[in-house]
Amino acid sequence: MRVTVRVYATLIRVAGGRIHRLDLPEGASVADALRAVSLYDVVTSGGRVRRFYKVLLNGRDIDFVGGLGARLGEGDEIDVFPPLAGG
């Protein structure tokens, strides 16, 4: 099952790249994809996305579509970014 993880800003360095095309086993979750790009421990805490990061699954905040345990499907796209605050 192929999925794409796109990361932004300071997370690019942590993940070792901006766009990651992954081949994951059937039944893999958002958490598995984040582990595969070395971001799980950075953007999550206690089984949830940390407050100051956003993880979108196909353009929707994962908090509303099953959280870190949400099952992935063929062609799914994940965006991981730190929403900015300054002006």
Add this chain to the structure above:
Amino acid sequence: MDPLRRYSRQLPLLGPRAQERLAGSKVVVAGLGGLGSFVALELAALGVGSLVLVDHDTVSESNLNRQVLYSQADLGLPKVYAAARRLRELRPDLAVSTHHTRITTDNAGTLIRGADVVVDALDNWASRLALADAAWEAGIPLVHGAIDGFYGQVTTVEPGKSICLHCIAPGPAPPRRPPAIVTTAAIVASHEVSEVLKLLTGAGEPLYNKLLFIDTREPRIDQITLHRTPCENCKRLTPMKDGSQS
């Protein structure tokens, strides 16, 4: 002032009707820091007729690396007053109203009353969401921008046409003063003003349901496609024009 001469270089791009629409428009600039300085200057230069400036802060020396509305002589002055004076120098015909106050849920609705577009150039999400909620309730489009170091983001939200700002709002962040540089502020502010131009003239597609994520160092601009979620705020939304519900 001769409008035909002043705007002669952009009239071929916009046309006289769009220029007239700009002249008849009122835009709120919320926050007059790095982003808001450029936003206000560009809106004035474009020919927007009326600006409402809102900021609670005073000019300090550490602002002057990027907040191009102010000069050394403005140190200690409320930003709204220094900004209004500078903008009137650029555009004597500009109507400017100033509000030296912090934006809260209590005053946001009053501050934006009668505006055609609200521009978020704020530096914190509490005020940002108060502003966005008021704009949403009033049916006024809001252009959101934020920066941190070499990165910036821009999107446009409007009831019935896009996600709401809560859909991308982070939770409370630890207190932190992000690094800020003039180059990022200029680029991100210009994208915000481009959004205002599209909204006011109807030319071009605003960044509805798209988050522009800008990396000024590479440089690179990504568009993250956004979809509505059943967030608490979206539950109060009017249906999208395509009929979809949260």
